[in-house]
Amino acid sequence: MAAAVKKKAVASIRLLINAGAAKPAPPVGPALGQAGLNIMAFCKDFNAKTAEFQSDVPLRVLISVYADKSYDWQLKMPPASFFIKRAAGLARGASQPGHESVANISLKHLYEIAKVKQQDMPGVPMKGVVRSLMYQCRSMGVGVVARPEDA
Incomplete structure (x- = not known):
């Protein structure tokens, strides 16, 4: 079996987004678009994962972008x-x-x-x-x- 190869992140994006309110508009769209990521896929994932939070809660998101235009994201607690x-x-x-x-x-x-x-x-x-x-x-x-x- 081949060992899992750890990808090297080429960019890191930090955003502050209200729970369930990720849209392709600023600040999400331009930040992800510059990195060449699928904006709508991220918005759908984020909104689904944060559905249980109240809509006015600002959540910090850390997105790691890889060379093949894939990404991982972590949800952090509000400030x-x-x-x-x-x-x-x-x-x-x-x-x-x-x-x-x-x-x-x-x-x-x-x-x-x-x-x-x-x-x-x-x-x-x-x-x-x-x-x-x-x-x-x-x-x-x-x-x-x-x-x-x-x-």
């Missing part, structure tokens, strides 16, 4: 800022982080977000993920409190 804004009930972060605080979230909420985000960070301990989320909160003008009642 941390999406989860933080949703937990705090915000539409956007502070316009002057560090000078103004727009909301508070509890450590319990941060821990729940960290459990989801840890899927994208293999090998990083939970404490490190929570710490990075705390820094993300600070950069958005969201305070972190110890108890959910204080939020």
Whole structure:
């Protein structure tokens, strides 16, 4: 038997697409078209795989393009800022982080977000993920409190 030959990726494409909303229009179409990929096949695959997510959830996609115009793609969790804004009930972060605080979230909420985000960070301990989320909160003008009642 022949051993499986690992293909060498010639390009890597990163996109942020709402769940179930991949269309041949920008940003998906131009990014995949430049690499010479079948745009409609990707859109159908992506929309089918993300059907169980809510339609407003932005998902990160990493596409590896190979020399024979084939591709593999990985679905990553939404950005941390999406989860933080949703937990705090915000539409956007502070316009002057560090000078103004727009909301508070509890450590319990941060821990729940960290459990989801840890899927994208293999090998990083939970404490490190929570710490990075705390820094993300600070950069958005969201305070972190110890108890959910204080939020």
